[in-house]
Amino acid sequence: MAVYTDISDEELAELLARYDLGAAQAFKGIAEGVENSNFLLETDRGRFILTIYERRVRPEDLPFFLGLMSWLADHDYPCATPMPGRDGELIQTVRGKPAAIVGFLQGLSVRRPGVAHCREAGEGLARLHLAAEGFPMGRANDLGQAAWEPLFSGLKDAAESLKPGLAATIAADLAHLAARWPTDLPQGVIHADYFPDNVFFQGERFAAAIDFYFACVDALAYDLAVALNAWCFEADGSFNITSARAMVAGYERHRPLSGPERDALPILAHGAAMRFFLTRLNDWGATPAGALVRPKDPLEYERKLAVHRSATDLVLFGDRS
């Protein structure tokens, strides 16, 4: 959660003059998303979220992210619809930073997902993959497998200080992943950050996905592997196989996995844990003092890595028939 940029009433009025959304009736900074500043904006035309893009989101990536959200919304996927300005542009500028206004979504994220939530979330992810088919823009996964070794090269001391001996363990993991990483799985647009706080429910039902600011093109099954890491571990660090099977089953209701995709899930899940371990380790010491955000604990993903490292059971993520 974060509000980095503060917007005055005058700046807001100036921004809204570039849209056809009417005048502001309410405006509040909200604690949503760790990367950007978000505001609830109410006008006489409806309710919206204003996002101001901060560090990590590269301005040149925004046309992909916002274009994707528009595409998904046009293809009946429940996500926030970006509002164009009077000039037709989805991306405007506030205080020299890129900004966008999207529709407000109802729904609540769940803190501790149960089995039923995991099934619904799996369905929502598969629907996303299907709805994104045909989206004409591309974006490489700059946090994909090829990025991990270079990223780790600057983090060896940080890993050691987190836990003595960890640097060597991670280096061995990275070699293992590099040797076995599948490269021929079906590719497509993936969310790449499909965590419980980026999924809204209404009651027990999947309602919407938010925060597409890591979306990219990569193996579709890798997106499911990210989600299995994010949704199916218990607070005590144990992996909930029932939740994982429910998530895979929910996913397969809309998009059945191929044999190679299913076989790859354990290595993809190991890699997905590595990706979040590395970026959390990177953020752990790098969060600016003034930021209204607590960095996430890299040890959570270090523990998940250990689970994947020891898991040899290929049926971990689903029943093989």
Add this chain to the structure above:
Amino acid sequence: MAVYTDISDEELAELLARYDLGAAQAFKGIAEGVENSNFLLETDRGRFILTIYERRVRPEDLPFFLGLMSWLADHDYPCATPMPGRDGELIQTVRGKPAAIVGFLQGLSVRRPGVAHCREAGEGLARLHLAAEGFPMGRANDLGQAAWEPLFSGLKDAAESLKPGLAATIAADLAHLAARWPTDLPQGVIHADYFPDNVFFQGERFAAAIDFYFACVDALAYDLAVALNAWCFEADGSFNITSARAMVAGYERHRPLSGPERDALPILAHGAAMRFFLTRLNDWGATPAGALVRPKDPLEYERKLAVHRSATDLVLFGDRS
């Protein structure tokens, strides 16, 4: 702005079961108020703000604050209406902390109030003083003049480290204020924190006041003096007499000041600046590391104190006829 307490979907559902407001459809932490955690809550019955009371707000004061808000709303004053639980209580408990749900208010606070805003804000403050007449509960101003010397006794080193020589200057100010502080002015319920971020406008018009968590019984004109400090200084530290006269004139449209009240405005404004200087100085080093809040700069009020110290012009705050 602050969100100290995070509430899970399960805790929210448990809380809402104690109300007759329906189920949550949206729930977001919002950056409003520096003392408490606030959340936008949308249910099928409407939109609300859930406040969880953190440090500084004493639980035993909450019946006064929430009773006052209910009283004001019942007396047509535009402020958030507290919602009772099924048990009739305005104050419930979440995570062992007191909490309340109030109606959502439309309107925006202004960052840099102009003369017209000051006039409107003055009107809104007088209307508050009139609407609160007859409210049967009382609460002493624990940050009133009698509290300043004891508070400062623990802050002398902090004042010196802020600015060498400042401790002696503040001590002289406090003696000056103690010797001349008026004690026979009309008393009533005051807001006591009537800053621009606690006042909502719709367009150019006063729309509502929020954040009654410093409200107490004290001299009504002292409330105006707090507001003059909060609204009528320019960013460069100069006092805008035009804004101040507009605020007083707006106030007097609804509640004309007595001669003694008008004469007392300069000393009251000096004292009001002292109150905020002292509490900001106190907070400057005391904000916990994990708090998602930036402490406010005590030097802003140190500069305001200097203006009041040198002001001998009794007509500073309004035309005397």
